[in-house]
Amino acid sequence: MEDFKQFLVALSAAAAFGFVAIIFVLRWVLNYKEGLAWDGGAAEFNWHPVLVVTGFIFLQGIAIIVYRLPWTWQCSKLMMKLIHAGLNLLAFIFAVVSLVAVFDFHNGANIPNMYSLHSWLGLMAVILYGLQLVLGVGMYLIPITPASWRAAFMPLHVYSGLLLFGSVISVALMGITEKLIFSLKNPMYKESPPEAIFVNVLGLLLVIFGALILWIATRTSWKRPSDQILHTRHTNGGAEDNTSVEPALSQLSAADSEACGEVRKRVNKLDDQELITK
Amino acid sequence: MEDFKQFLVALSAAAAFGFVAIIFVLRWVLNYKEGLAWDGGAAEFNWHPVLVVTGFIFLQGIAIIVYRLPWTWQCSKLMMKLIHAGLNLLAFIFAVVSLVAVFDFHNGANIPNMYSLHSWLGLMAVILYGLQLVLGVGMYLIPITPASWRAAFMPLHVYSGLLLFGSVISVALMGITEKLIFSLKNPMYKESPPEAIFVNVLGLLLVIFGALILWIATRTSWKRPSDQILHTRHTNGGAEDNTSVEPALSQLSAADSEACGEVRKRVNKLDDQELITK
The missing domain is CATH 1.20.120.1770 (Four Helix Bundle (Hemerythrin (Met), subunit A))
Structure with a gap:
């Protein structure tokens, strides 16, 4: 943080x-x-x-x-x-x-x-x-x-x-x-x-x-890191652009039932992907 | 809009x-x-x-x-x-x-x-x-x-x-x-x-x-479109990351004294650059 x-x-x-x-x-x-x-x-x-x-x-x-x-x-x-x-x-x-x-x-x-x-x-x-x-x-x-x-x-x-x-x-x-x-x-x-x-x-x-x-x-x-990524994608796509948000949301949704250690790993991976694409 | x-x-x-x-x-x-x-x-x-x-x-x-x-x-x-x-x-x-x-x-x-x-x-x-x-x-x-x-x-x-x-x-x-x-x-x-x-x-x-x-x-x-770009960069850099904001801010600052038609052109150009780098 x-x-x-x-x-x-x-x-x-x-x-x-x-x-x-x-x-x-x-x-x-x-x-x-x-x-x-x-x-x-x-x-x-x-x-x-x-x-x-x-x-x-x-x-x-x-x-x-x-x-x-x-x-x-x-x-x-x-x-x-x-x-x-x-x-x-x-x-x-x-x-x-x-x-x-x-x-x-x-x-x-x-x-x-x-x-x-x-x-x-x-x-x-x-x-x-x-x-x-x-x-x-x-x-x-x-x-x-x-x-x-x-x-x-x-x-x-x-x-x-x-x-x-x-x-x-x-x-x-x-x-x-x-x-x-x-x-x-x-x-x-x-x-x-x-x-x-x-x-x-x-x-x-x-x-x-x-x-x-x-x-x-x-x-x-x-x-929360997962929500930060959501926010970034949200804003990049023009704030209320739902289509660009959906993949992140589905991932979060899928992660709901997991322990958080696993979620952190996924989040870090997403972070890396974001950095690479920039 | x-x-x-x-x-x-x-x-x-x-x-x-x-x-x-x-x-x-x-x-x-x-x-x-x-x-x-x-x-x-x-x-x-x-x-x-x-x-x-x-x-x-x-x-x-x-x-x-x-x-x-x-x-x-x-x-x-x-x-x-x-x-x-x-x-x-x-x-x-x-x-x-x-x-x-x-x-x-x-x-x-x-x-x-x-x-x-x-x-x-x-x-x-x-x-x-x-x-x-x-x-x-x-x-x-x-x-x-x-x-x-x-x-x-x-x-x-x-x-x-x-x-x-x-x-x-x-x-x-x-x-x-x-x-x-x-x-x-x-x-x-x-x-x-x-x-x-x-x-x-x-x-x-x-x-x-x-x-x-x-x-x-x-x-x-x-x-306002120019501020949207600022917001996007702001968020990408982790919200309060000033260094990544500075270039956008200086451009806005320089644009202060210009007529708005010119500002719009610059904003559109920045928009295009954003799209290209993604």
């Missing part, structure tokens, strides 16, 4: 900011708020930010960059796809439970549901994330899906994944804004009590975590 | 959603709110959303995709850089004036400044956008900047530009949330009066505009 040191720095920073964000959200609900419970009250609402930060943001972020970890390049592509899909499924479950917690709390406290921009965009994000998951499994984990479909859908899969990740963080920032305005009464949000500053910092941490994940995910040179 | 029809659809949709968002923000402040004035009161605050939506979001979005418009491929790269920088400078000025409007209003109404997460992230976005502008001009408009620096900085320039664009929309959504909670009193936001629904839709329009701009900006096949 090129710039391995830079990759390690970015990855460590992302992990650190993600972990600190999780600690911050836990400290927020446990120390400043009513704690956690499943009782239809304020303590049930508190599961909402906790599950969103740990699942819908942190786990989704890790799921996005899991192919980038060089230590996993020894594993088969199929194994990595299963880990990617599994982490996203887990994040989706966290998100759905976090919605149940809010609806329960609203219904118990006679607060209307789905009136705010936060709720509109948040529900849309969860629904589209579910759709992305179903389409992703259908395209890349069902063996009979034609390689040409996989290649044609990949740009949309990547774009939607990164856009949804950014949107979820954006919706979380709107949620933080709402909650601080509604729950801080004496002193109010505008008087900047310690809780306001603390939770603003949580928002900052989420933005930095998101920015680092997006940086790692969009560096072509940090791609 | 590949998929010209798809490009036209995406561009028209982005323009339409952008225009409708501008109409929505104007109707919001003119019909639902106190209108526009520069009097230190609520009507001065209203310049804040108007200038953010028209300048910091719409103009910035257009600035990002201006290289993608095939009708501009006849113009010199220098001309396009000046248009890109000019639009971004205009967007920056709109953003700064929008901040002045808020600070004036807050000071007049004895509301503290800079207490909310919206204000923290908003001010950071304006400062970083200014920095991006200064670095962009220093790197790409000052002729003595070495081509290797330009190539090395480009991935960061593109990443920061797209991240800032997404962040500005995110901060605007937080601003909409704040304003609707603070200003809707009887009926309240949670009672979903027409203004609440109307401004929630404005938020949705901004998200869709942003998503379309990001889609257009990240399609490699829709790049």
